[in-house]
Amino acid sequence: MAAPNETRVSRPRGGILIPAVVLALVVALGIVLWQRGSLNALICDGDCGPSNVIPPAMLTTDSTPDPEVVVQASAGDLDPAKVAAAIKSGLGAPVLGSRVGYSAISPADGREIASSGTTAYIPASTTKVLTSFAALSLIDPQTTFATRVMQQGDRIVLVGGGDPYLVTKISKKPDRAVKADLTTLARQVAAALKESGSTTVRLGFDESLFTGPAASPTWEPSYVSENIATPVSALWVDQGVEGGVRAKEPAAAAARKFAGLLSDRGITVSGDPVAAEAPAGAATIGVADSATVARIVERLVRTSDNEAAEVMLRQLALAADQPATFDGGTAAVTNVLEAADVDTAGLVLRDGSGLSRSNRIAPRTLAETINVAATTTRTSGLLPDLPVSGFTGTLVDRFARLTTSLGTVRAKTGTLSGVHSLAGFALDSGGRPVVFALMADRTDRAEPLAAQAALDRVAASIAACDCGA
Known part of the structure; x- marks a missing residue:
């Protein structure tokens, strides 16, 4: 009170x-x-990356997904007519031009249930779907690649192991594909040299793991000269980029960077680094192991990394006992697809990234590759690696106005001037997965964003469709 x-x-x-x-x-x-x-x-x-995506119903972002997610259409079989109607509704957009094709596959039985355009098209970066599938097929996904330093007398050699994501220094921002760095390697080597009483050395660099041309003869000449692509090498750091400029000789640039890091740690490097293979009997005094193949493929697919794709093309070539070249790698990819019973009619591969306008892939080849990838534990990681509509990778800024399809499409993008493609899978309104590939290689070059949006609308139409039989 x-x-x-x-x-x-x-x-x-x-x-x-x-x-x-x-x-x-x-x-x-x-x-x-x-x-x-x-x-x-x-x-x-x-892009927040796969680890930060809330998985929509029936989609997974795990690095080791359950193949049943895509392989079995648990919500029921698909009606081919409904799927075809959903896709055709948007493929007639004038901005897509006169050469447009698609393929749709039912994951329940692997049948192609709808298609248009029997020819092969310029695929652009959807080529990476084939490269990544072959890499996971031929190389154990837990494999790592070692960058080594070998010593014999006063000569040390930095030996490239084909790590596409070797960096100068590990960033504070986590990146699952980046595990090896020259700074830590220099610290190892400097300690080993000082322990043995050596403080002055000559430095060589060895990029001999890969052979053949460093740039595809079928690439546009401007790709290297105008800073678009780094020449492919088994040894580079930061993918050959420093200050926004791509090195014309990335292995030599990596060796110069390493020499500077050794100097910072009290080791004098006499003269300039020179190309040299590690001599027989040389001792290993430093090793930097890459991330696993699974992590590397995850990033190259999600971000459409051209440099990583070309390195992995050579790694899979070596795994297939082929020369570590453009030709050896593409031959190995073709052999893997044929062994998996993927239709390769019209297939022409000149690189692993899709930069080459000489590549030709049929929509059915892309769709079948994605579907087959889900059937084995070893390759099923390719499915969650695909960018998620509106969330990750090259789709992070797409589908913004297609709100009903946000998070329900996973697809690899492909873009060159006048070329647009999209290959992956979507969940229809009933939760049924539909594997698809959409390709157009004579789009309106003056309206690339409109062409891109047109393909997005087709994928969104699949997601909006009640396509059950």
Whole structure:
């Protein structure tokens, strides 16, 4: 009871309730925006990557997915007519031009249930689907590649092992594909040299693991000269890029960087680094192991990394006992596809990244590769590596206006001037997966974004379709 001359102050009714409601609304809105991918730029400075994606129903972001996710259409069989109608509704867009094709496959039995255009098309970066499938097929996904330093007398040799993601220094921002760095390797080597009493050495570099031309003869001449692509090498650091400029001789550039790091640690390097193979009997005094093949493939598919794709083309060539060249790698990819019973009619491969406009792939080849990848544990990792609509990789900024399909499409993109493709799978409105490949190689060059959006709308139509039989 209030004392005399005291005034009891009553707490306003709802005083607690109103802030609680506001807080609940803010949290709910935040969850929705996060799930849509709208907060990626704030949280992750762009693409948040697979580990930060909330998996939509029937999609997985695990690095070792359950193949049944795509292989079995648990919600029922697909109606070919409905699938064809959903796809055809958008492929007639004038911006896509006169050469447009597609293939759709039912994961339940692997049948092609709808298609158009029997020819092969310029695939652009959807080529990486084939490269990655072959890499996972031929190389144990847990394999790593070692960058080594060998010593004999006063000569040390930096030996490239074909790590596409060797960096100068590990970033504070986590990256599952980056595990090896020259700074740590220099620290190892400097300690070993000092322990043996050596503080002055000559430095060589060995990139002999890969052979053949470093740039495809079928690439545009401007790709290397205009800083678009780094010449392929078994030894580079930061993919040959320093200060935004790509090195014309990435192995030599990596060796110069390593020499500087050794100097910082009290080791004098006499003269300039020179090309030299490690002599027989040389001792290993430093090793830097890459991330696993599974992690490397995950990143190269998600970000459409041309440099990593070309390195992996050579690694898979070596695994297939082929020369570590463009020709050896593409021959190995073709052999893997044929062994997997993938239709390779019209297939022409000149590189592993899709930069070459001489590549030709049929939509059915792409769709069958994606479908077959899901059938074995070894290659099934390719499915969750595919970018998610509106969330990750090269699809992070796409599907923004196709809100009903956000998170329900996983697909590899392909883009060159006048060329657009999309290959992956979508969940229809009933949760049934549809494997598809959409390709157009005579699009309106003046409207690349419109052509890209047209293919997105086709994929969104699959996601919106109730395509059950």
